[in-house]
Amino acid sequence: MPTADPLKREAPDSLMLTGFWYRALPSDRVKRGHLHKAMLLDIALVIGRDRTEKPFALRDACPHRGMPLSCGRFDGEQVECSYHGWRFEAQSGQCRLIPSVTADQGLKVDRIYAGNYGCEERDSFIWVFVPDHGPASAGFTRREQPGSSAPAVPTFSGRYKTAYLRADLPCSVDHGIIGLMDPAHGPFVHQAWWWRSRHSIHEKQKQFEPIPNGFRMSAHTPSSNSAPYKLLKLYADADSITTTIDFVLPNLRYETIRAGKYWFSSLTTVTPITRDHCRIDVVACWNLFRWMPFGASLLKFVFAKFVEQDRRTMELQSEGLKHNPHLMLIDDADRPAKWYFGLKAAHLEAKRTGAEMKHPMSGPVTLKWRS
Ligand code: FES
Ligand SMILES: [Fe+2]
Numbered sequence: 001m002p003t004a005d006p007l008k009r010e011a012p013d014s015l016m017l018t019g020f021w022y023r024a025l026p027s028d029r030v031k032r033g034h035l036h037k038a039m040l041l042d043i044a045l046v047i048g049r050d051r052t053e054k055p056f057a058l059r060d061a062c063p064h065r066g067m068p069l070s071c072g073r074f075d076g077e078q079v080e081c082s083y084h085g086w087r088f089e090a091q092s093g094q095c096r097l098i099p100s101v102t103a104d105q106g107l108k109v110d111r112i113y114a115g116n117y118g119c120e121e122r123d124s125f126i127w128v129f130v131p132d133h134g135p136a137s138a139g140f141t142r143r144e145q146p147g148s149s150a151p152a153v154p155t156f157s158g159r160y161k162t163a164y165l166r167a168d169l170p171c172s173v174d175h176g177i178i179g180l181m182d183p184a185h186g187p188f189v190h191q192a193w194w195w196r197s198r199h200s201i202h203e204k205q206k207q208f209e210p211i212p213n214g215f216r217m218s219a220h221t222p223s224s225n226s227a228p229y230k231l232l233k234l235y236a237d238a239d240s241i242t243t244t245i246d247f248v249l250p251n252l253r254y255e256t257i258r259a260g261k262y263w264f265s266s267l268t269t270v271t272p273i274t275r276d277h278c279r280i281d282v283v284a285c286w287n288l289f290r291w292m293p294f295g296a297s298l299l300k301f302v303f304a305k306f307v308e309q310d311r312r313t314m315e316l317q318s319e320g321l322k323h324n325p326h327l328m329l330i331d332d333a334d335r336p337a338k339w340y341f342g343l344k345a346a347h348l349e350a351k352r353t354g355a356e357m358k359h360p361m362s363g364p365v366t367l368k369w370r371s
Pocket of ligand 2 (some may be wrong): 179180185189190306310
C-alpha cells in the first residue's frame with residue numbers, strides 16, 4: 001500500500017542551503033566595465049568583469065552606509081560608491097580609498113572589506129559561491145575560499161554544441177526542484193504530438209541508487225513510447241541508448257544520454273532567488289546532429305517548450321499554494337521528492353553535529369509508477 005505523508009513545511013534556513021556554488025547570471029549578460037545586479041538566496045549582489053574579463057561578485061551594499069554599489073562607478077579594477085566615494089577592489093572587496101580621511105588620521109582603510117564572494121565562469125554562466133558564514137556587508141575579513149570549483153556540464157568529446165535556457169518560477173526552490181524530479185506529471189503537462197499523449201501512459205520501473213549528496217537514476221534504455229528516442233536509436237545505429245540522471249545537492253540535475261559515439265549532456269539548476277521565487281537554468285551540450293544546420297535551434301525549441309510547460313504549471317500551482325494547503329507525497333512516484341527532503345535534512349544535521357552525513361537511502365531501490 002502506498003503511504004501518504006504530509007509534505008513537510010521547511011524550516012526557513014533549509015530553503016537557502018549555503019556552502020555551495022550557484023548560477024547567478026548568464027555570461028553573455030555580463031559586459032566588461034558594467035555593473036549588474038543579481039539576487040541569490042535573498043542576497044543582493046553586484047556582478048561585473050574586470051579589465052581582464054575575470055568576473056567578480058560583491059554584496060550590493062556599501063560597507064559604509066549601505067548604498068548599493070551597483071549605483072557606483074567602475075573603472076575596470078575598483079568600484080567606487082556613489083555616496084561618499086569609498087573605493088573597493090572589485091576582485092577582493094578590499095577598501096583602497098576613503099576620500100574623507102585626512103592624512104594625519106591614520107585610518108587603515110585596507111582593513112575594510114565590502115562583502116565579496118567566490119566567482120567563476122563556467123559553461124555560459126557566472127557562478128557565485130555562497131559561503132556558510134556569509135560576508136556581512138561591512139567586514140574586516142577576506143572571504144571564505146570555496147573548497148571546490150563550480151560544477152560543470154560533463155562532456156564526452158572534443159567538439160560539441162551548447163545552448164542554455166532559463167525560466168523564472170514563481171515558487172520556492174523546493175517546489176521548483178521536486179517539480180523537476182517528478183515523473184508523474186509528464187503525460188499531463190508535457191503533451192505534444194511528437195512526444196507523447198496522455199493515452200501513452202504505461203507502467204515504468206526504474207533503478208535508483210545513492211551517490212554522494214544525491215541519488216542516481218541508473219543507466220537504462222529510455223522509454224520506447226516517444227518518437228525522438230526511436231529516431232535517435234536509428235540515427236546513432238546504437239544497440240542501446242543509456243540515460244543517467246543524477247540529482248546532487250543543493251540543486252543540480254545532471255542528465256546524460258549516450259548512444260554509440262553520440263551524446264547529449266545537460267546540467268539543470270533550480271536556484272533560490274528569494275523565498276518564494278526561483279529560477280531554472282538549463283545548459284545543454286551535445287554532439288548529436290552536429291551536422292544539422294538548425295540542430296541547436298531545434299533542440300532549443302524542444303527544450304524551451306518543456307521548460308515553458310513546467311513554468312506555466314508552477315505558475316498555476318503557486319495560486320493553489322498561496323493559502324498553505326496541506327499537501328502529500330505518495331510512493332513510488334514522489335519518492336525522489338522524499339529523498340530530496342531527506343538529503344537536505346541529513347545535510348543540515350551533519351553540519352549541525354559535525355558528524356558524517358547519513359544518506360537517506362541505504363542502497364539501490366526500484367521504483368514503479370505509471371507515466
Ligand atoms: S555609503 Fe558608500 S561611501 Fe558612504
Ligand atoms: Fe516537467
